[in-house]
Amino acid sequence: MEGIALLDLHNLLHLQRQLDARIKAEHGLAGQDLVPKKLLALQVELSELANETRCFKFWSKKPASELRVILEEYVDALHFVLSLALELGHTDLLLGEEYPKGDLTALFLELIAKSSQLAVTRSEADLTALLTTLLGLGAELGLSESAIEAAYFAKNEVNHQRQADGY
């Protein structure tokens, strides 16, 4: 794993693999193609995140939700991108030199377009583009990599607990 991300993607993928394996076992999903459902889940999470940023609400003066809420939604999306990387077997990710930049609305639209494209191609290039764009969005939202990591760890634990509780 190389590139710009200081995030320990290797460790995040390791945690994601354990969570996904548990969910698959718990729900009897061995051998099923979960890519379409994970992609739709990702698009739902991206839309929830966009809603909390309120970036597209040109008709409203209300500010974005607090950073804590934004981080929580962000790491849900990150869970699904990592889960897709595992589902597709694209785990040796070479990230580019720079994150994509742009305004929030443009980045959200790009993420939704790239995730729809990944549904068709399932390619490593499109998965990598999706991840780098998500990391670019995180930077644009002002989320530090250490905050993203901490929020990911916390939500990963919540997800395990939910499975233990019969979610």
Ligand SMILES: O=c1ccn([C@H]2C[C@H](O)[C@@H](COP(=O)(O)O)O2)c(=O)[nH]1
């Ligand atoms: O195979 C899966 C399925 C779900 N989740 C996680 C990602 C999100 O953090 C959370 C979404 O759950 P809801 O709150 O939307 O039910 O579940 C995974 O990590 N892997």
